[in-house]
Amino acid sequence: MAGQGRVVILGAGESGVGAAKLAQLKGFDVFVSDFGTIAEKYSTELEKMSIPFESGKHTEDLILNATEVIKSPGIPSSAPIIKNLATKGVPVISEIEFAGRYTNARMICITGSNGKSTTSLLTYHILKKAGLNVGLAGNIGHSFAAQVATEHFDYYVLEISSFMLDDMFKFKADIAVLLNITPDHLDRYDYKLENYAASKMRIIQNQTANDVFIYCADDEESIKALQQTVPLAKTYPFSIVKQVEAGAFLDDQTIHINTEPNNSLTMSISELALQGKHNIYNSMASGIVAKVLELRNETIRESMGDFKNIEHRLEHVAKISGIDFINDSKATNVNSTWYALESMTTDVVLIMGGVDKGNDYNMLKDLVQSKVKAIVCLGKNNKRIHDAFEDDVDVIVNTFSAEEATQIAFHLAKRGDTVLLSPACASFDLFKSYEDRGNQFKAAVKEL
Structure with missing residues (x-):
């Protein structure tokens, strides 16, 4: 089957395993390598197709001999394996x-x-x-x-x-x-x-x-x-x-x-x-x-x-004691949170924080001043949020779990307010993904 050349796929998620399937169908010699752990769903699929793969490492001898490499969007071009491929002149492309x-x-x-x-x-x-x-x-x-x-x-x-x-x-x-x-x-x-x-x-x-x-x-x-x-x-x-x-x-x-x-x-x-x-x-x-x-x-x-919108994007979770709870966990940057606040028509208790990608919180200042009565931080390091908004809201609280954040937000809100989870940050400090963060928030709201 190796008549077409050797395709190496870096990253065994949805796009990587899909690329492996297509490459195999087109007659390439295929190898999949993931530096992290591979989800069971994907390793099972690779086994079923008899496609060789490795996890927890990138073995250079098995990768640098590729005719072409398909890499997961999450791997930066600064990663050592990508730099080595560039030196060798091996083309690196996306699944798309x-x-x-x-x-x-x-x-x-x-x-x-x-x-x-x-x-x-x-x-x-x-x-x-x-x-x-x-x-x-x-x-x-x-x-x-x-x-x-x-x-x-x-x-x-x-x-x-x-x-x-x-x-x-x-x-x-x-x-x-x-x-x-x-x-x-x-x-x-x-x-x-x-x-x-x-x-x-x-x-x-x-x-x-x-x-x-x-x-x-x-x-x-x-x-x-x-x-x-x-x-x-x-x-x-x-x-x-x-x-x-x-x-x-x-x-x-x-x-x-x-x-x-x-x-x-x-x-x-x-x-x-x-x-x-x-x-x-x-x-x-x-x-x-x-x-x-x-x-x-x-x-x-x-x-x-x-049309029905996606989960975790300004998703109405529940109304409890006259307080609306909205899950906007997909807001992983400041601009998304700006949009969320811009569409609010009530006073807001804002739950935000997580892994900050070099955020500039200035664009939120006006909306926070006019709409937000309290900020509940949900993340391991909340210093930049405190520095950005300490003059704009009376209350900024630190929390370290979705449950704690939800309970405190509930106590800070009153009838007619909205509790909005719109983090402006990535989720990887406390959660597996923004979906996991949103699901834990929804579960915590249902426990109130």
Whole structure:
């Protein structure tokens, strides 16, 4: 089977195991290596396919002889094994780049610092309801490579992170969506926003005049990045502050989406399933994709009205003694927490904290002053949160478990308030993942 060459896959999660499956199907000699421990679900799958793998180490003799390496987005380019591969001149690519070679489906690729999961799910929901044969992959759902190996979709909605884009070279998005660019993951980009922005702009690489690029005309950093990288594709901006000729805009309470002259979709924002300013942007982006694909207005309207958002993203957990509990554990950066606070209409007891990725809390100051009555820190090191907000709120408390944080927040809140878990940080100091953090919070709320 080694006729095709040797593919080594670094990282045995959803994307790695999916890539292994596709590489084996295409006749490569495949080896999987994970520096951490491999979840049982994935090791069982590799055993079933008789694909050799290792965990807890990277054995260089088994890796450096690869024809090509597919790496997990979580492994930084500064990792020793990646540096050694670069020295040897072995190409290192992402799962998306690899799988893209083996499908002719139309690619709808969505990136941005915030809102990409919601927008990807909403876009997928609209396309599926319209009867298109569509798959959902990337940073969300099942592995893209595994779907390419086993399914025959005509369209894919792919949620793409900057880490994935860094390892994508020849892949092309037929429809690319850039929602926004705000400081996130700067530790991977030498703490320079322009490096991160350049990475996001790779979403339009290889596009031609026959492709489509959709972006937010109100996002300062996107506009700046567009001065450095000019799209060849047909562009459709969306805005809530000004009218645009082709694209989407908000006029009072009505969204207008038009990709063709005389064929406009209008919809009142009160009809949208997703509420809050940031979700108007997400809905506009999805709506433009749907109009580009010439779906019926009726279908688009209906889908935008009955969509159910994802778990851990502004998810209403319960109302107890007149206090609303909201799980926004997926808010792993400051901008996500800004969006969450921006959509609150009551006084808030905010639970935040965790692993700080070099956060700048200044952008939250105004919202914290106007809406937050107390902050409950949930993390091992909360000094930067205290320093940032000690002048803005009367109470800042440290806690070290979801249960403790929830109980204290409940005591600090009164009838009519909202307890909001929106951490602005990664979860790895106390939890396995943001999902684990959200689930522990929900369990603690149910115990109140």
